[in-house]
Amino acid sequence: MRSFDPSVVDSPEIHRLLVGGVAPRPIALVSSLDRTGTSNLSPFSFFNAFGVNPAVICFSPAYSGKTGKPKHTMLNILETRECTVSIVTYEMVHQISLASAPYERGIDEFTKSGLTKLPSIKVAPPGVAESPFIMETRLLEHVDFGKGPGSANLMICEVVLIHVDELVLTAQGGIDPLAIDQVARLGGPYYTRAKRGVFALPQPGKPLVGIDRLPEEIRSSPILTGKHLAQLATLEMLPTESIDDDRTLERRHLAAREWLEQGNVDRAWKALVGE
Ligand SMILES: Cc1cc2nc3c(=O)[nH]c(=O)nc-3n(C[C@H](O)[C@H](O)[C@H](O)COP(=O)(O)O)c2cc1C
Known part of the structure; x- marks a missing residue:
């Protein structure tokens, strides 16, 4: 094994290692509005769900590793404290990649990517109509780890409404992993299509032999x-x-x-x- 100490190795190398090693990561397609109502849409794979009581998700628009600038998504959410998070399917992935280009603030990536706005019910930013799973969320807490290039910003949000396409819902009220067809991010240019690798294991609910x-x-x-x-x-x-x-x-x-x-x-x- 080779060892890498983040306090010694430069951040682009640590970034390459972390995004390749901590993978596959789900992708949050985040829609936000600035205080004048201008729309923004960007993908973030430093993302997950963390609990249900209350329902909490978190994603990290990091300061740009190249320019050190903050992401517009973060600036918007700090202004309005709301966003929607849409889950990304294989059919959508080329469009979300297009939405991720570094456009000027004020450019609406819905227009750039050709994705469709779906009006929300409890928050102002729209969801993405092409996604089968959309969460309306409000900012609970912003955790800032400094202003250096690549530095994380945890946007911890409460999920206040979830929209699920009935085509991906199972009779038991779960999500059918084959029907939802999510993609996830690996390192560099690589993605993975979840339904191509699905398998099931027994879920240990009681102590087992070991x-x-x-x-x-x-x-x-x-x-x-x-x-x-x-x-x-x-x-x-x-x-x-x-x-x-x-x-x-x-x-x-x-x-x-x-x-x-x-x-x-x-x-x-x-x-x-x-x-
Ligand atoms: C699949 C994917 C995942 C990404 N994940 C992140 C991430 O977790 N954090 C981040 O800062 N940038 C991430 N990016 C890059 C941002 O989407 C990109 O910087 C975008 O321009 C930010 O837009 P904004 O400034 O309008 O918020 C990702 C890009 C792609 C294509």
Whole structure:
């Protein structure tokens, strides 16, 4: 491993490392108005949601790494304390990239990008009609980390209304990850399309067995990796059968690995302890 100390390494290099390493990042497409009502639209991937009571999101329009200037989005929100955040889909990504160019203050990036304004209900800035998921938000707190180039500005906002396209809502009231088709930002010019890599894992709601309680023969397997052991240990109780099989350890572990690679933990345990 090579180590990089942000107090020694220059900020463009730390920026390259952080945006490549802390990825993929969701993209907030932020619409804001200045105090005269002029509209602005810009994407920010230093962004996430942080809790629901109250519902809080945060994004960071950093001071420009090149010019040190503040982002218009931040200036607008400090003036009006409101914005909308629209989630970006694959269909929208070329347009949001166009919106991110460094236009003069007062230029409306809705016009530049060809995206459509959707009137909001509780706040003045419009949402983006092409997005299936739009949040109306109000500024709770601005956390400033100094005025140097690349310095972060946390815009911590309360979500006061959420609009969701019914086409992406599941019957259980969740969001269908295939239907919503979000994109996320990686380092440099790279993006990723979430629905191309979707897979599901059990959600541990109770204490689970854990790798330390697996039988020693399984824990020290030369065939099963940490991923396989975690799959086997994602159970509330160990199977009661003791290992009782004439096949060699190698054959049992190879068979278990095969089942685990197919996501079948039940069959993997059967292969390990005997049918
Ligand atoms: C996908 C994407 C994500 C971005 N994320 C950020 C970010 O998190 N913080 C930031 O300061 N700039 C980010 N940018 C660059 C801003 O969008 C760009 O500086 C924009 O011109 C800011 O506009 P404004 O000055 O009108 O607010 C991003 C650009 C793109 C294309």
